[in-house]
Amino acid sequence: MTERDELIESIRSVQDDLTRLVAQDRSEPLLASTLTMQQLKVVIILSQEGSVSGQELSQRLRIGLGTVTGIVDRLVSQDLVHRFEDPADRRVRRVALTAKGERLISEFTDVGAARFRALLNRLDMDTLRDFDVIMRKIRAAIRESDDFSVAGYRPSESE
Numbered sequence: 001m002t003e004r005d006e007l008i009e010s011i012r013s014v015q016d017d018l019t020r021l022v023a024q025d026r027s028e029p030l031l032a033s034t035l036t037m038q039q040l041k042v043v044i045i046l047s048q049e050g051s052v053s054g055q056e057l058s059q060r061l062r063i064g065l066g067t068v069t070g071i072v073d074r075l076v077s078q079d080l081v082h083r084f085e086d087p088a089d090r091r092v093r094r095v096a097l098t099a100k101g102e103r104l105i106s107e108f109t110d111v112g113a114a115r116f117r118a119l120l121n122r123l124d125m126d127t128l129r130d131f132d133v134i135m136r137k138i139r140a141a142i143r144e145s146d147d148f149s150v151a152g153y154r155p156s157e158s159e
Contacts, residue, residue: 029108
């Protein structure tokens with residue numbers, strides 16, 4: 001094993017540990033949620049895309065349009081999403097998160113942020129600067145990689 005391979009394995013191992021620790025903090029809203037897995041997937045897709053058509057949801061989830069309609073109906077009844085006419089094509093109905101749906105996504109993403117910030121506050125300034133540089137390099141590598149577009153994720157330029 002080369003030194004590069006050993007370093008990559010060490011970093012991967014630490015990342016696994018950190019993921020488990022962070023997941024403990026961040027799983028609380030997911031565990032408290034009454035959403036089904038398919039409903040949660042729809043909410044996540046909408047948080048990433050803004051709005052999508054039923055057909056797009058059907059393709060992304062790899063399920064039939066009728067099933068998507070039922071999932072969206074249940075999310076509408078919970079006031080997490082709303083349907084609206086596509087301004088470019090009145091025949092198409094789009095789905096987007098409501099304010100309540102946006103708050104739910106915020107709960108999922110914001111939980112644990114305070115603890116992570118407190119952890120970062122324990123680091124000295126040199127370490128924080130190094131960490132900032134490394135994280136920016138990782139983000140740049142993600143932007144350049146096709147591996148992350150498969151999962152539907154691309155960091156925005158503002159990230």
